[in-house]
Amino acid sequence: MQTKNESMRQTKALSAIPKKYLISFVKFWYNFLVGDTPEFFVLTLAIIAIGITLHKQRPAFMVSVFALTGIVFGVSLYRGRQKKG
């Protein structure tokens, strides 16, 4: 009986390993892509969308991409500044 319990525990521990690695993998990419600046992830997706829709209208692409990057980066800096002087 004791041996059966031990083997069950070992099987459980073994099956937990891939799950653990999967969670670590997802966590790594979440922290890498989103982390504490989710605005840059959204900005990048928006730039890709703008590129796909406006790739034939170069001036519109340039103006919208640089304006959007400037605004999002500025807002992100404002959000990240120290609260106390």
Add this chain to the structure above:
Amino acid sequence: MTQNLLIILASFVACAVEMVEALTIVIAAGVSRGWRSAIEGVLAALVCLVAIVGGVGVPLVHLVPIDALRVIIGGLLMVLGLSWLRKAVLRSSGHKAMHDEDAVYAKKVQELSSGGPDATAGKSFARGGLSGLGPRDATGFAVAFKGVFLEGLEVALIVISLGSSSHHFLNVILGAVLAAVVVFSVGAATSKYFARVPENKMKMTVGILLSSFGLFWIGEGTKVSWPGSDLSILWVIGVFSLFSLICINFLKNMLVGKNSAN
């Protein structure tokens, strides 16, 4: 020619920043827990990295269409570059404490020394070991492994992304190898003077270069024709640099105004 040099520079600086971080962790682990385990941790991490890059990185470049790869990699570079640039701008303008490699090193040594090899006898590997390198220690091994593996993954990502998007793999690898040679020679010779590496300036340069290359490749991948073709990367870098300087000045003035009001 200009693009070749810029790619080597981007790869060199980006890899150097990651390598400085990895070296800090390895030195901290070696000093506090013994060099044997730290060196073994570094070697194990390097073996894992080579296996991952060889198994996943190289086939990826041959199987995925180049435009899709450019958009994905450009996006990754853009996210990474902008977050580095944001930190560097906040630090330069005084809104965030400077990243001090000496402080990181001291903190790591203190954390590790609180339970030295003797205090963690249960976790230690077989003792005895090579003469002069000290006993084996699980914590020292794990810390060195983790530091080199995680920072090395970022180096691999930079090398694969820059190499596959620009089709200049050799230049990117050259930049990374130069960074490894410079960082590890300088680190070995002057490990005490780590804090003198102007990390924030390096981080800002890398942030500007990665964001610029990221935006450029997203455009290339979505079939946007840049004015000036490949040379347009220069004015994109110029725009990011100018905007960063404006932000630093604006934030500095904001801080001065706040302090004088108090």
